[in-house]
Amino acid sequence: MANIFPRWTNHLPIKIVFCLLVLSCAASAAYWYYLTPEYMRVGYQPVQPVPFSHDIHVTQLGMDCRYCHSYVEISSHSNVPTTQTCMNCHTQIQSTNPKLEAVRESWQTGQPVNWVKIHQVPDFAYFNHSVHVNRGISCVSCHGQVNHMDVVFQQESQTMGWCLNCHRHPENNLRPINQVFNLDWKPGNQESQQQIGLELKEKWNIDPPQNCSGCHR
């Protein structure tokens, strides 16, 4: 019988296997790089219905986070301000500025302003803001330098692994309680954060849950 397959097909299997290996590695690498939250979510900066600038309100005007996010110290949910909160000032300040048209319309019609949600914890996980801000974790640890953002974007990946990282080593993020809402606070240097953190962890009996039951109900 003549040879059914030409000679060059002898190398084909190994070439196919090698190709598949390379392709799967590339696919995994691409997936790992591009399709995980660290790439997908970080930098998410959707267009909001109102061009609200945290930089103007917090850094320039010196407003405290809690003026608008009023329930962050008592509730699980850190609320976005109601239209009434905005209008507290904006009935008098910039009262005809076209950038605030959506807010004024909301105030008139009673329809809420539809802010686009940037930081989304999935429905099956439960995060509580009050227990973090009351125990020495600042807004900046999870939300980035919001006080300098003109348009808010997601700075941290907020994956479960990222959360656990801090839960296992809370000293990396603990700060004196009166500095929680001072987003510009920096410890002396890297060494100092650890020192401060460990001291506070000891003093305040910081014991974050590391078990699934802490967040998954």
Place this chain on the structure above:
Amino acid sequence: MKTVFRHPPEDLTGKRYWRSLEELADTPEFRSWLQREFPAGAADLELDGVSRRNFLRLMGASMALAGIGLSGCRRPEAYIAPYTKSVEWLVPGKAVLYTTSMPGPKGGVPLIATTFEGRPTKLEGNPLVPSSNGGTDLFAQASVLDLYDPGRARTFIRDGEEAGAQQFDVYLASVAKDLEAGKGAGFAILMEEQVSPTRDRFLRKLKERFPESGLYTYNPLGFEEHDLAVAALFGPDIALRADFEAADIIVSLDSDFLGIEQTVQSVRDFSRRRRVHGLGQDMNRLYAVENRYTITGGMADHRLRCAASQIPAFAVKLAKEVAASTNDRVLNAVVAQLKDGGTPFDEVWIKECAADLVARKGKSLVLLGDRFPAWVHGVVLAMNNALGAFGSTLRVLSVPRVKTSSFRDLVADTKARAIKRLFIFGGNPVYAAPADFEWGELQRAIPEVVRLGYSFDETSSPSKWHVPEAHYLESWGDQRAPDGTYLPIQPMILPLFGGLSQLDLLAKLAGLPADVEAIRETFKTFNQESDFESAWTRFLRQGFAESSSYQAAKVEFNPNALPDLLKTAGPPPGPVSPGAIEIVFPADYKIYDGRYANNGWLQELPDPITKITWDNAISLSKSTAKALQLEDGDLVEIGVNGRKLQAAVMIAPGHADYSLSLPLGYGRWVVGKVGQGIGFNAYALRTSDSPYFATGATVNLVQKNGHRLVQTQNHYSMEGRALVREATVDEFKRNPAFAKTVWMDAEIPPNVSLYSHPPLNAPNQWGMVVDLNTCIGCAACVIACQAENNIPIVGKDQVDRGREMHWIRVDRYFASAGGDKNNPHLEEDPEMVMEPMMCQHCENAPCETVCPVNATVHSEDGLNVMVYNRCIGTRYCSNNCPFKVRRFNFFSYNDRPVMDRIEKGLPGFQGKQQLYLGPLAPWGMDELSKMQKNPNVSVRIRGVMEKCTYCLQRIETAKVSQRVKAGVKGDLSLPTDSVKTACQQACPAEAIIFGDIKDPKSRVSQLRTLPQNYHLLEYLNIQTRTTYLARIRNPNPKMPGAARVGNINVDEHGDQRHSAPRAESEMDGGNA
């Protein structure tokens, strides 16, 4: 590597292309010209400083919104929509609690409602009210679902067409004019029974203004007969309330005071005397005489099966014995006046029972079911008088009420054409009226009927107007608790569909201010303080008015009316036999009188005794079934009182012979999706002279196995495993730790585990104790858990496949000694025990080791934790669970249509639930149903395992609150007994106790040290965190059959138990 995604900046240096010198020069004129050049949408862009950059960004954003571009790979956009006007007291994410109460015919149930963002999601009892311990009945727990019932009435309907609220106002104005003119002639109101001071005040005002109008009340499960007897023997405006805490001996003659006739107080007080935390010295004793097993019968120490039609004769026999022992003149006269029907009873039983009653004179009590004829109540009241019960175990209270006429009077008045205009408030007379009145026809004959109803039902169809009623969670009102405490009804939310409450409508008719003003006015009569406003605020905040319970009446038992009352007794019915069968119409444990037919939770809840879901059935005893040649599931036709009904049959242990019971409340024909086509309508057989039972029924088989009855537990035994352990008080005294040496626990030495123990080093260690001695099996815990944890209903077909989703269930077992030649029917006279079963949170959990993806883990504080998002649905954990408490989501019951069926399509799929369409079924929860869901608990989807979590959300909330409170201080310890699970909070008998077993002060720690505490299946070395307190019964050694009481633990050898052997005469088979 993190890349911050931004649109690239405009390149302003380097090579540029220009079309004109202006562009090159970049003059302002050019810029403005550029702007005007932009196409559609230019209006949006007429903002300062718009540039190509902004335009691109906006266009890019809108493309992103359309799903094109990189955002297509991202999660879909979500929005945060805050309120426009800030709402006072509302903190998103935090619950606000308000007190209120649930109206009921015997009085209100005090409640605390948990509301999230203005919507009530869960109801609890109000422990601040003196007569409550914070428990509720299952109707109160389920009523929150009724608020969000998609089948509730949403519009005003006139003559079958939608009308508006304004049109109804116009109509009401014309009614008011007519009333003024005619002083109310021809006008009548038919109401449900309620104990509401404001309603009474309005009715009095109405009667004052329109003296010719008629006021009628109808309660299908009414206690008019009882009230008649009380009025005759004590006087008007008197009510009797049993004091179960004072009673040592209680005899219940078909009085289901722990079941359908329960109040939170009756269960609480009974449980206080039932609980054995010492040596059982002051444990009470309960005798029950009934025709079918009831919750009360399950708690009884001695139970006698007796046909309902024979219970009056039984009462007379018992009275005879009591009269003989006490030499009470009045009682002797009573007994002499009544004739003996000749029915044979167990004479020894009656004699010893009477002796026990008399021995504890002043601390004993005889109770009779509400719906027996008035003369029997007279006999029982005379008996209580002879036993010195009045003033000690039976309190005589002064209860002023507005006098209303009965339904019988309404029927007579309607027939006499005296009613021109009838307002019906609540109830459902067309469905629930006695069949011989033929009320449906009569109502149609009335010229104008206005029906105020919660849903469009049988009574609404023939009415001119249907006015949507507001739920009690949406209205202002008030109630009095059964002991008289004045309770508010506060609205949690504005009426969702613009409904009116009874008080609203009455206020409009009577011309009085409604809403909160009306309640404030009534509160003035209860207020005893000088500062009204602060008293009013406190009243609403704590949920009751102080010192407002009924006062003891200054009247004595007056036997003079007895002879006349007893004359109303007809000739006694003969004994039941195969030719003379009786049928009894008890209220249903879940649907009550039919009002909850569209409540999915209650339909799916297994009946506490029969464990039937989504159905009712005729219960009968095994002997009766044999005589009539019937089996489970047979379809029969019952004929009684000249009426016929087809219904399914079920053999029920412990049922009296030649007696049938068919619960009321089913077979409704105008009802929402949930209640459609369910069960058999017992009201069709019930006539006005047989409100509770009817004799002379005939039974004919229509179809063998003609109806599929779906039960969650159709086996009655523990299959040889000693799950429920019980003993008598004497055995307990002899061997307090008897429960620890029953069955396998007596033989197997302590085990050593091959697996390493998970580290249990948290400061709190959670555990639970279930007291089988006080658990009555009412299943309030099951509904509470369902409300708290977003547990869906699955529908009858799925329950048939064993897929019901209840995280806690109440297992019901029967126990009987084998029969001997003297007592061949012993197995028909079993005892009943209830055992609530939920995840035991085993320290060495068999489920944790077999999960391939580690979706179920153990937490450091002792909980077996279930992580829903990790679960892939292998179901190995459920396979390994020895208690079968893990529930699997076979379909997304919360998000897919459970009640809808496939109309047409693939053969073999027609008629099945739409769930079987899988991904092709419509997705999404009804907007109204979403509102009930607890936001603190995940809503699970298909393919995921779930189970009791020891209310992890409550534990975490407590831990978080403590940490927030601690702030920078280190004290993270939770206050003792501060966390209550939903089941614990709902239980009126306080049978479930949860807490920190590491804290020696907590109640659960103390209960775990009791000698009768035991683990289930301890020999498996799973080390359950939930333990049980064994059942202890208190039999009277002189009673026949006393040796058989406390019998349930038969081990695999067939002997009684391994503990201290009992004397020969006490072994089973002995007939004392």
